[in-house]
Amino acid sequence: MKKIFAIIVCICAVTAQAQKMGNEALRKLQMAEFAIANLYVDSVDENRLVEEAIIKMLAQLDPHSTYNNAEEVKKMNEPLQGNFEGIGVQFQMIEDTLLVVQPVSNGPSEKVGILAGDRIIAVNDSAIAGVKMSTEDIMSRLRGEKGSEVKLTIVRRGVNEPLFFTVKRDKIPILSLDAAYMIQPRTGYIRINRFGATTAEEFLKALKELQKKGMKDLILDLQGNGGGYLNAAIDLANEFLQQKDLIVYTEGRAARRSNFHAKGNGKFKDGRLVVLVDEYSASASEIVTGAIQDWDRGVVVGRRTFGKGLVQRPIDLPDGSMIRLTIARYYTPSGRCIQKPYDKTANPDGTLSGENNLEKYNQEWRINACRQHTFPRFPEVPDKKISAHRLWRWRYHARLLRADRYHPIHRLSSEYRC
Numbered sequence: 001m002k003k004i005f006a007i008i009v010c011i012c013a014v015t016a017q018a019q020k021m022g023n024e025a026l027r028k029l030q031m032a033e034f035a036i037a038n039l040y041v042d043s044v045d046e047n048r049l050v051e052e053a054i055i056k057m058l059a060q061l062d063p064h065s066t067y068n069n070a071e072e073v074k075k076m077n078e079p080l081q082g083n084f085e086g087i088g089v090q091f092q093m094i095e096d097t098l099l100v101v102q103p104v105s106n107g108p109s110e111k112v113g114i115l116a117g118d119r120i121i122a123v124n125d126s127a128i129a130g131v132k133m134s135t136e137d138i139m140s141r142l143r144g145e146k147g148s149e150v151k152l153t154i155v156r157r158g159v160n161e162p163l164f165f166t167v168k169r170d171k172i173p174i175l176s177l178d179a180a181y182m183i184q185p186r187t188g189y190i191r192i193n194r195f196g197a198t199t200a201e202e203f204l205k206a207l208k209e210l211q212k213k214g215m216k217d218l219i220l221d222l223q224g225n226g227g228g229y230l231n232a233a234i235d236l237a238n239e240f241l242q243q244k245d246l247i248v249y250t251e252g253r254a255a256r257r258s259n260f261h262a263k264g265n266g267k268f269k270d271g272r273l274v275v276l277v278d279e280y281s282a283s284a285s286e287i288v289t290g291a292i293q294d295w296d297r298g299v300v301v302g303r304r305t306f307g308k309g310l311v312q313r314p315i316d317l318p319d320g321s322m323i324r325l326t327i328a329r330y331y332t333p334s335g336r337c338i339q340k341p342y343d344k345t346a347n348p349d350g351t352l353s354g355e356n357n358l359e360k361y362n363q364e365w366r367i368n369a370c371r372q373h374t375f376p377r378f379p380e381v382p383d384k385k386i387s388a389h390r391l392w393r394w395r396y397h398a399r400l401l402r403a404d405r406y407h408p409i410h411r412l413s414s415e416y417r418c
Contacts, residue, residue, distance in 0.1 A: 029053075047319075054323065062326050064310050070320030086143040087150060088172045089114065097121065097129040098138060108170045114154065121162070122153035144169050173198075176232075179221075180206035188215035192236075195228030195284035200235035207239070207267055217272040220288075223302060227283025230311065230330075237291045239266040240273060240298070245333070247291045250311050252328030273298030282306035290332030307340030 033053075037046050051067065058065045068076060088107025089100050098120045103110040121129040123141045144150065146169055154163045176199040178191040188210035192199060210218075227233075230248075237247045243264025251257040275289050275298055286305050292298045309331075312324040329337050 051321075058323070058325075062310060064308065064312055064324070065326045066324050068322050068324070073320060073322045084143065084172055084174065085146045085169055086172050087152075087167045087169055089142075091120075093135055093138075096132055104172055107172055108167045109165075112165045112167055114152070114165060114167075115156070117157060118163075119155045120152055121155055124151050125153075146170055175202060177202045177206055180210060182210060182213050182215060183219070185214060186216045187219065188213075188217070189219045189221065191221035191223075192225055194225060195232035195236070197229065197232070199228070199232040203236060203239070204267065211267075215271075217274075218268060219274045219276065220298075221276045222281045222285040222289065223276050223278040224280045225282070225285040226280060226306075227285055227308065230284060230287070233284035233287040234260050237288045238262045239268050240292060241266060241295060242269060245291075245295055248287045248330050248332065250328040250330045252311070252326075255311075255328040275300045277302040277305050279303050279306060282308040286338055287330060287332075290336065290338065294333040294336070305338070307338055309337045309339030 033046075033049070036044060036049065051069070054067045058067055086108075088104035088109045090102045090104070091098050091100050093099070100109075100114060100116055100118045100120065102116050103114050119129070120142075121127065123138075126141070128138050128141065142150065148169050150167055150169065152165045152167060154165060156163055174196065176192055176194050176196050178193050180190045181188070183189045188207075190203065190206055190210070192203065207218075230250075234247050241247065241262035243262060245262040247260045247262055249257055249259045273292065275292055277285065277289055277300060281289065281302070282305065286308065289300055289305065293300050309329050310326045311328040311330055313327045315323040315325055317323065329339060331337050
């Protein structure tokens with residue numbers, strides 16, 4: 001009885017402290033958590049309860065405000081940080097067997113003799129083929145700390161008996177560029193799969209190599225590129241635009257407007273440019289594409305892009321977990337917010353009222369563009385007009401980033417790295 005009385009006193013103390021903070025909603029949440037942790041009939045896992053509460057709160061906001069535990073944060077950051085620790089192969093799951101698409105150049109697997117086309121059927125004497133194991137489980141077995149060893153059993157075409165390899169794990173670079181080559185004597189092609197920490201550096205290196213080979217025009221392939229770091233997108237767009245050209249700006253309720261301009265030191269400001277996009281090109285890809293399209297710097301070919309125009313801020317929590325909270329929207333130079341509605345009652349500005357905007361979005365409302373684009377949101381040149389070289393092109397309503405030329409896309413199956 002004394003214990004219960006003491007807990008009630010504590011609840012009252014928590015209530016009094018929360019009242020001083022002047023936030024009734026916070027006071028209510030604190031009281032509920034404290035009461036459950038101390039008065040509920042059975043023992044409870046407080047960490048799990050708090051995690052579930054955070055997840056439920058974020059679910060009321062938008063699809064891109066999310067919570068990730070410590071392990072998920074590590075996996076999520078690896079592709080953007082530019083490296084991970086593993087055996088160094090790119091693979092696909094064909095039915096229930098791991099097929100090596102390509103070993104990483106000079107990586108651990110290539111060094112011991114693993115070849116493209118090999119099939120890994122066992123890891124450390126545990127079968128991974130024919131057992132319906134998930135891709136995540138397979139990757140967790142192949143990845144590990146640098147310097148640790150893993151035994152692989154491999155089936156190779158033309159070899160009757162299984163082959164056995166011992167691979168010492170190492171740091172494996174994750175490259176943003178899938179390909180860079182000349183497709184015609186004057187035309188180069190560069191494909192970027194994500195916007196990570198090393199994207200700008202990789203792009204500049206590839207660009208210089210192609211220019212040495214005589215490249216004057218460029219095809220930039222952003223199909224399937226789901227985005228990444230905002231700074232990486234700004235750095236890439238900088239390579240194509242003139243000095244002080246607005247690349248993108250962000251603005252939110254609590255986040256003041258931030259403008260990002262080209263520095264004028266880009267290495268490809270004059271040649272002809274074509275950007276390839278599809279329905280999986282999102283976020284940072286749309287920033288680059290939107291800037292190129294609004295400044296009439298190049299032609300966009302493909303399909304309507306994904307429509308992610310929200311900016312997330314990572315909020316690190318003490319246990320290594322993270323909240324990615326939407327704090328602003330981003331806008332193309334002409335003032336377009338290309339975020340598609342995430343609720344059937346979403347307004348064009350993203351607020352959760354109004355009606356049937358998702359249906360309107362999917363119907364692709366179009367308005368005919370005039371011969372000039374007026375950019376009223378440019379703070380430095382309020383009435384600036386930019387002449388469009390492509391006369392009478394279609395201009396699309398609000399949050400649509402449409403290709404200037406439509407082209408059907410044929411997608412390949414997913415590839416993984418470990």
